[in-house]
Every structure is written in structure tokens, then in C-alpha cells.
Amino acid sequence: MKWLGNVLVSPGEGGVYGERTLDGYRVWDPYRSKLAALYTLGGGVELTPEIRVLYLGAANGTTVSHVADYVETVYAVEFAPRPMQDLLEVARRRRNIVPIMADANRPEEYAPFMEAVDILYQDVAQPNQVEIAERNLPFLKPGGHLILMLKTRSVDVRREPAEVLAGARAGLEEHLDVTDVRWLDPYHHDHAAIVCSRRG
Numbered sequence: 001m002k003w004l005g006n007v008l009v010s011p012g013e014g015g016v017y018g019e020r021t022l023d024g025y026r027v028w029d030p031y032r033s034k035l036a037a038l039y040t041l042g043g044g045v046e047l048t049p050e051i052r053v054l055y056l057g058a059a060n061g062t063t064v065s066h067v068a069d070y071v072e073t074v075y076a077v078e079f080a081p082r083p084m085q086d087l088l089e090v091a092r093r094r095r096n097i098v099p100i101m102a103d104a105n106r107p108e109e110y111a112p113f114m115e116a117v118d119i120l121y122q123d124v125a126q127p128n129q130v131e132i133a134e135r136n137l138p139f140l141k142p143g144g145h146l147i148l149m150l151k152t153r154s155v156d157v158r159r160e161p162a163e164v165l166a167g168a169r170a171g172l173e174e175h176l177d178v179t180d181v182r183w184l185d186p187y188h189h190d191h192a193a194i195v196c197s198r199r200g
């Protein structure tokens, strides 16, 4: 990852969503992106030019655009029409983004467009976040990484966030090795990042 001092940046053409630039690099703000928060807190998986990413919950492509600055290809799945319009605009300016309008609960719908990926990144505020990740695991290469941004309040607002996190972790451990778990405070409240690797 590229840092200028303690500022995370990415090496692409600027002006995607009004982000600041610094010394010709795009500033990747941890308050606007959970993935940037994870890196800023010292976690995450290094993004390199040969990596392929399946990104679930692409929204308007803010974080997707930074990931695309680092990796070979980003398959970006989003099911809501409005953010999809913005994502298409971002994809017009980044040749390595494949926008896919689909429900991440139904990976069979985009399986024909997919190849195996090194990173499965998920940021969908849904009650069944762990189940969605599990359904998409067949796309992840052995040894590849899942980065799941867990929004605990979307799973169950009545339970303690730590309890929701423990449940999600236990579910993922049935299929994967959990390598890192951390809360994204102070950047994103009630959000935790769970990083796992797929057994080889």
C-alpha cells in the first residue's frame, strides 16, 4: 500500500468523487471508506497489481475506485439502481472495473462473468452478511482472503455488537481460518472487519 507520511493514498487518475490529491496521488480517506479504515488501523491484505477482487456492495464505486488503482481487476457487484449509475460512470474511467448489477445472495447469476479471485471483499448492510459471504466463497482461490465488513446493527440491533461479532466469527470459522478481527472505531462505529483466509 502507498503511504505519504501516515496518509493512505492510491495511484490513479484523480477527480473520481471529489477526493483530495496529494503529490499526484488520490487520498483514500478512512472516514469515507471502511477498507481505508482497516488499512489505517494496521490491518488488511496488501493489494498488488496481479490481484483479482470480487467486491460485494460496490455502492457508487468510491472504495472500488481505490482498489482498482492497485489491483488487476475488480468485479464490482451492486443491486441498487441509483448507486449503480454512479458505479458505471466510475467504471468508464477505470478499465479494470467490471460492474455487475446483481444480488450478492444469488452468485449463480454472475458466475458466468467471473473468474477465481484472490480477495473477496464484502460491505453489505444485511442481516445475513455471513451467509452472503459463504455463498460467494466458491469464487475465492485456496489461500485467498475474505475481508468482511460486518455492520453489527444490521444483523441484530437488540444484541450487543460484541455478541454479534462473536457469532459471525464462529460462522466463518466453519469454512475459513480467521486471521484478524478488529473494530473500525473511531472511523466507523458498530462496524468490525473480519479477515479470513481460505484453506488451501
Ligand SMILES: C[S@@+](CC[C@H](N)C(=O)[O-])C[C@H]1O[C@@H](n2cnc3c(N)ncnc32)[C@H](O)[C@@H]1O
Pocket: 032, 033, 034, 035, 056, 057, 058, 059, 060, 061, 062, 063, 064, 077, 078, 079, 080, 083, 102, 103, 104, 105, 123, 124, 125, 126
Ligand atoms: C455500505 S454500502 C457500501 C459502500 C461501499 N462499499 C464503499 O465503501 O464505497 C452497502 C451497499 O451494498 C449494497 N447491497 C446491499 N445488499 C446487497 C446485495 N444483497 N447485493 C448487492 N448489493 C447489495 C447496497 O445497495 C449499498 O450500495
